[in-house]
Amino acid sequence: MATNQMQKPAAGVRLSDESFITVFMVGILVLVFALASLFVPNFSTAKNIFNLVTNNWFVIVLGVGVTLVLITGNFDMSVGGNIALTGVLSVYFVQGVNVSQNTLANGLGLPYVVAIGLALLCAVGVGAINAFFIAKLKVPSIIVTLGTMMLARGAAKVITQGAQRNTSLPDIFGWLGSLSIPGTSIRLPVLVMISLIILAYIFEKKTVFARRIYLIGANPEAARLSGINVAKYLTALYLVSGLLAGITGILLASEYKAGVSSRAMGYEFDALVIALLGGVSINGGFGSVLGMFVGAIILSVVTSAATGLLLSPDWQFTLKAIVTFIAILSQRYALDRRKA
Template structure:
């Protein structure tokens, strides 16, 4: 233990959370170094940029999922919400009565209105989650797995199990493909960075952010300490759904298509990066910054596996092994610290 001799008071010790985030940054550095040695052309600015930007959609999802995990709850509906929002935005925006093909006909709404309504529907899914979990106290994993299927089911009905990608106005493809002036960094990536920064500020500096940790650390004590636990959980579920909705809009715009099986399994990816980033599945512990580091770790491994041109089975195995080892190392480090 270090002590500050001058004032005689103990210096604030590094919190477990900062320790873990730093530790995972170390793990990231090691994995990155190995990848640089093994994979040709891995160590270059362009590739580093790819690694940070490739997973922007999972990182946006990760924000909501991380907050909810910290409160001790799951959100498995985010992948379904992406599909639903994407499909709805396309359907709302497709021209009305322009083709004999039902999948080419939509409601003919202006783009902004279509996006607004689609996001509203996303928040609606969040509200369903919130109602059952915060009000009726049903375990979150059950409800959100249910709404995951509900959201994707609606998306499949609207697209007849396939996709809608015709008779869309040009502005539909704008936000998803436009790059920042003078760069090839896309708006989606900027959105991700801004959201992560906002989430960091929210989590670390605001009263509401602090209450996320309180609820996760001890929900009953939170209630008895005057925290409106139900209302907080409800807002977080709606926030998570909104973030998934924004992701869905951006993804749909990127390919100018609403695909009903888009983002299948992303809820698990979001969960994995949160766990890799040290978020505790029991609640009360973790951070958005850690989740971000976790996402980068996963991205490095994925990118290296692609660069090595391994067969799909080996790629899958390597990703699994690295994820497993990283989480193991993390738990080990935390235990040693205690």
């Protein structure tokens, strides 16, 4: 083994393309961060860095599911709508029965734990609808998940009459959203985010399950002929993505003590953008959750720097677009150079 290593040092030492892209994007992140620190006062303080990493926990949590689905060569655009639906349902389930003239204050009066369980079940249910159409009926995922995105959002609108539910909630409802590690400002959602990133990292590098996800994305037909049950894997991933959206929805509802039907508008696109920024291939078969995480931080640095520079919020979208373009182009360039 040792002699083997000496003969072919390149084989063992060489980074995989996924790791290479992640390292490359970390380089870009450092660059962007250094620039921002030069021009924006107090940018490189510990507190600000902490905020940069944690403020967008919800997009990152979604990004984990979206990235894994994207690696199979599919999309999940339903996550934003699913957040709204789950949040609204978790409120509706615990609101008291017939407590008010206002219909928006009346719910099912279920215990908190039951309400959360049911809401999560609905979130996974949205994933199950996705899985049924995509894995079983082979409908293109972009179509199906745009459909369920509107289905979930639509249900949330109906339940809240197009607005939100925030009254007659038991005190315990806000508990999850405000929970934090004693003596620190690390809240539960951030913990969820960090544990997911670590778990996903181990999962995608080490497990047979994850390896098969990459195989499906790289060549679905060859995967099938190699004995991989493609439908089973797609189904599992859409259920996971639905579950993660559900968890996000419940945490956000708890934090704001409200179920808002317009919550998380456009988050599905944000999750997709950070995955692409992190080097995940839109054609599938390539990318990593860690890369997505780096992509998220880059976007967060840029947005935050723009605010710091007192750039009008109207410009933020344009700025995001420019950074996304530059980052993705340079990434393609670097990868092509490396492969040539």
